[in-house]
Amino acid sequence: MSKESTESASRDKSNVLVKGSTHLTLCTPDSGTGSVLERAIEGYIEQVPQQLKILREALTTGNAESLANVAQILKSASATLGALGNSTRCTALEQAGGKNAQDSANITLKENHDDMPREGEVPLDVVGAGQHIWLVDDDASFQEATATALRSSGFQVTITENGDQVLSMSHHSRPDLVLLGAIMEGLDGFEVCRQLNQRWQGWDIPILLVTGLDDLESVTRAFAAGAAGFIVKPLNYALLIHRILFQLRASGNQRLLRENHEYLTVAQRMVGLGFWRWNATTDQISVSCELAELCGTTPEEFGSGIEALLQRIHVDDLEHIRQEILQMRTHITMRSMSFRFNGLQDAEMFVDQQLASPSPGIILGTILDVTKQKKTEEKISQLAYNDVLTGLANRTQFQIRLDSTMRRAERRKERFALLFLDLDGFKNINDRFGHGAGDELLKIVGKRLRIVLREVDFAARLGGDEFCLIIEGTADEFAAADVATRCLKAISEPLQLGKQTIRPHVSIGITLFPDDGQDQESLLRSVDRAMYAAKHAGKHQYAFYSPELTYLAEQRLALEHDxxxxxxxxxxxxxxxxxxxxxxxxxxxxxxxxxxxxxxxxxxxxxxxxxxxxxxxxxxxxxxxxxxxxxxxxxxxxxxxxxxxxxxxxxxxxxxxxxxxxxxxxxxxxxxxxxxxxxxxxxxxxxxxxxxxxxxxxxxxxxxxxxxxxxxxxxxxxxxxxxxxxxxxxxxxxxxxxxxxxxxxxxxxxxxxxxxxxxxxxxxxxxxxxxxxxxxxxxxxxxxxxxxxxxxxxxxxxxxxxxxxxxxxx
Structure with missing residues (x-):
């Protein structure tokens, strides 16, 4: 290049690469980085004669491998600085070396020597990105030019010369992106890319392989090694900056997407939510990890068809849910349902399911584990209608049941018996052993009553040591007496309270509907008197309500008088x-x-x-x-x-x-x-x-x-x-x-x-x-x-x- 051309180029501030001949003409950037580029070009100019000497020696000795390697280095360096003619001829040298075509190589070498560039500068496009880039390449001129372009665009750049250095750095730090040369001494870029991806798994750090190779095999190797993409020299720096910005934005989006997926996975696991997708046309089903986990399996081992899901539904709910799902094949709508589901180790769960059909033949379902909520509802119901201590019905539920039993018996013209049980000496138990022992006794009595009674009978704890039984289907007093006898025997079985063995005793009053009362008040009054008659007669026995109980009633009147x-x-x-x-x-x-x-x-x-x-x-x-x-x-x-x-x-x-x-x-x-x-x-x-x-x-x-x-x-x-x-x-x-x-x-x-x-x-x-x-x-x-x-x-x-x-x- 002549002195006049150089001065003209220096005066041109348009930041545009001029390619008028095989020589390189470059514009000086406003960013003040020209001196760096000048050093890169000077290094290139100093490098080329030495590399040409090596080429000549390779031709003289017939060393085709050395010829191809040196030509590849010159090709990349020339392309980096815009010496496209030299880069093209180096490509021919590389191919000639690969084919051992010595004559062709001599001709190309002569052309290359004549067109060797002497000075120039690279174009830059300042965009202010700010991220950290590792530049890995053993080509000094490529390093200088590319680093200057990246820094001028606002990137932080760390330069390394070989794969061993970058792998060592990867142990204690991470960049936002890696520009990695494909062909280097020692480990090549493909192997370095593979190892970096293994170490940085989950970090979404893009790696772009930079290569002068343009064959399909190199592209395939780049993606096989886990590269996010590849760039072929010579580089267009304006396009390179945009390519890097796009790749950084894509990796950021990928990272955000993965984080959101992880948040969703954690939330689904916390609430017990899983989902499935069924293609009704091919009978292919896929399930989420959360649903598979609920079933104690993996998505791969869950099964392939809709039956894999249906076989986990409780047998009593199966046919109903099957029909609901099958109807979704022809109805693009949404449905919700609840059913029992066999989960991990066939444990019974309660689930809520939502069905949707976004398109014909595609059924989507979500399954939410509501077992805990169901048990909480049952617990609330138990608090409202059951005695917490014994598990029997409480007074509220007893009154409801007695009312419905009376109406049913009146409608059917039937009789039923009401038994009122009161433990004998319960206060002494509390005083002697403590209230904890008294409560334990009440629990045991409740269990023994459940064993004695039939499924159709009803037992309630009214409070304290008082229990009441509703015995349906009693045609006469003998059936009621039989139940009372069994209660006396079962309750009086020995039991351990602390270190003491006791035999609980109970007094039972019996009244019959409608003989002894036709409403709740009269029935409860008569059964109460019958129970006191049993206590008055010596306790641990039963007594029916009868007119003779008037005497006992008079005694109670005396208590009321006092x-x-x-x-x-x-x-x-x-x-x-x-x-x-x-x-x-x-x-x-x-x-x-x-x-x-x-x-x-x-x-x-x-x-x-x-x-x-x-x-x-x-x-x-x-x-x-x-x-x-x-x-x-x-x-x-x-x-x-x-x-x-x-x-x-x-x-x-x-x-x-x-x-x-x-x-x-x-x-x-x-x-x-x-x-x-x-x-x-x-x-x-x-x-x-x-x-x-x-x-x-x-x-x-x-x-x-x-x-x-x-x-x-x-x-x-x-x-x-x-x-x-x-x-x-x-x-x-x-x-x-x-x-x-x-x-x-x-x-x-x-x-x-x-x-x-x-x-x-x-x-x-x-x-x-x-x-x-x-x-x-x-x-x-x-x-x-x-x-x-x-x-x-x-x-x-x-x-x-x-x-x-x-x-x-x-």
Missing amino acids: LRHAIEQEEFVLHYQPQICLTSGKIIAVEAFLCWQHPDRGLVPPDEFIKVAERIGMQSELGEWVLHTALRQAGAWRQAGVPPVRMAVNISNTHFRQKDIGSTVKSLLERTELEPSALELEVSESVVQEIGRSKETFSQLKELGVTITLDEFGSGYSSLGSLKHLPIDCLKINRIFIEDVLTERSDSAIVATVIAMGQLLNLSVIADGVETIEQVKYLFGIGCHSAQGLYFSGPVPADGIQELMKVNFL
Whole structure:
């Protein structure tokens, strides 16, 4: 190139490659990188004579392999700097060397020597990409020119000369893209590409192989090695930059797609969601990994046709689901259904399935594992209609069943028997062995009743130690007597309570429908009298209702008479059980318990007379007496310097439903000069069952400022619905859940759920029946901060509370 041509090229800033001859004419870029390119060209100019010398020696000695290798290097270097004529002739030299065509090579070498380039520069297109590129090639001029073009476009570039270097770097760092020469000394680019892909599996780092080879075999080897693509020299740098940007964008999209797929996979696994696709025309089915995992297999081993899916459906649901799926072949619509599914190790699952047909003959289905939700629904139903302790029906379900049995028997003109069972000496069991042993006895009795009864019979625990049986198909009293005899025998079998062996006894009353009553009230009254007749006759036997029971009824009237005069004679006393803060270990409230100091029988606990009081209409009077006495005692403690604590009082259903209960409480607070926050009213779940009748009373008490606690929460009725509509402040967890909270997963789940629900609804929660330090630690650990129970103290007289106030219970 002449001096004038060089100066002209230097003045041209258009950044366009001019190819007017076999010589190379280049424009100087504005980016200030010309000096780098000049060095690249100078290196090329210095390199070519040496390479030409080697070519001549190869021709002289007839070394075809050396001729082809050197020609390949010159071809690439010439193409990189735009010396297209030289590159073309080097290609001919390479081919001649491969064919050992010496004459042709001599001619080509002469042409190449005459057209050897002397100076020039490469064009650049600045785009500001910013990513990191590894440039791997043993051609120095290619390195200089390509690195300059990439850096001018905003890329970071790291240059390495051979495969060993780049493999060493790959152990501790990763680029965004690799430009990798195909032919290098040592490891070639194909092998380096293969090893890099193995090491970077999952990182989506594209590798572009740069080669001067233009045969199909090289292209095939590039993709076989895992290359994202290949680039053939000579390079058009403007196109190269766009190719790199496209490849980076594609790898980013691939990475994002993989991440989204992983998110979806994790979410599907978490919720137990799988999907399948069926081609009804070819009967080919494919399933997701999640669905295969639910079935304990892999997508490859799942099966090939729709029968592979259908054979996993429960036999009772199979035909219905089969028809639903087959109908989708001709209906482009969506359907949903639920059924039982045989999953891992043939374990029965409950699933929801959605079907869709996006096109004729293609059926898509999603299967969601709802087993846990189903069990939760069953648990909620059990809480509402079953006794948690024994698993038998509770009072609510018993009343529903008795009503339906009466209507059916009346319609069919049939008879049925009602058996009322009451354990003999159950209070002594509790006093001697503890409430835990008493509850265990109740569980055992429930199990023995289920064994004795037929499938058509019905058993319920009404509360405490009382059970009731409905025996259908009893033509006469002998059938009922037979059932009663079997119950007496089964219940009295020896059992182990702690270290003691006992024989439980039970008294059974029997009444017949319609002989002894034609409605629930009369039937229950007659069977209750029959049960007391059995106890009066010596216990552990059965008795039928009959007119002779009048004498026993008179005895009970005497008890009712004594109850009516007990308040006037000041025979009732209150004992108080402390409620403890699990954070401070101090008493924060006390619960008042009513006891009857009978002149002949001694101290009678409430469970022995409270039902009689309710039956004779004394509960409201007793409730008012308890409220007044408890609040008066709270005032006395305050005057004595006892730190103020809340007074918790159980209020009966009858008393609570009185319209003037709000004014009664307000009047008592004013007389005792206590603020409303000093009083806590504990109401049973049966109170909130009739929200319409009790909502007004709740509102009155709430406006007054009294704390309202839902007692024995979770033991039945519609507790959950009440929390939405009624202004309740506190939930008291039923003691039956606390007893086995450390050993029964269901109990611990219920307790934790109640505590979490209380926190979400901003309700305080107290655990009742705490008896061990392990229960205390567990409750505190899951967020319950108050408790009461025998671990801290049982009910004590009023003067005992003053001493307990000084104790740190933790």
